[in-house]
Amino acid sequence: GQQVMQIPQYQHVQEGEDFTTYCNSSTTLSNIQWYKQRPGGHPVFLIQLVKSGEVKKQKRLTFQFGEAKKNSSLHITATQTTDVGTYFCAGPPGTYKYIFGTGTRLKVLA
């Protein structure tokens, strides 16, 4: 079946350092979404990318969708302690089905 892998699985950074998580799908995706889950919380939608090669920014967060629409990345510039959590990508291999990536757990050390 379709798989969506994320690397790294864990990342510890010093506050102020940059962070990047990569998402790779075994199949082409019509779109990709990113979610953030704070410790003890539920996943919360961050953004959706639809076009091949698309880049979107939200303040310190930069999201990119690969040209082949099989991979994506999320880059955080100058991390803050509020960035702590698990970041998931998610994509639809079909209608009414979103597969979540394996997630990257980010810890930010003050």
Add this chain to the structure above:
Amino acid sequence: DTAVSQTPKYLVTQMGNDKSIKCEQNLGHDTMYWYKQDSKKFLKIMFSYNNKELIINETVPNRFSPKSPDKAHLNLHINSLELGDSAVYFCAVQALNTEAFFGQGTRLTVV
């Protein structure tokens, strides 16, 4: 008003028991999901419903039975609970190809 509400938030029960988790949404979206999140934080899709109809059943044991009495509700009933069922279960709601809204989760502990 919470968009997607799940009850209960915590559930501790003994092996062999039967339990239910309820999910209600007020967004009016057609698609509802159940996801299971294990201790490693992997989010696995279990079921997908569209307009009260079961669309996807991802090789979940038949001890798990979802029920959608109407478009606003999707419940999950689990029979004969096993230790391996311990996890956080999330209900999510989505309109086609838009963002998914998650409930707060139900932390199920089977002892």
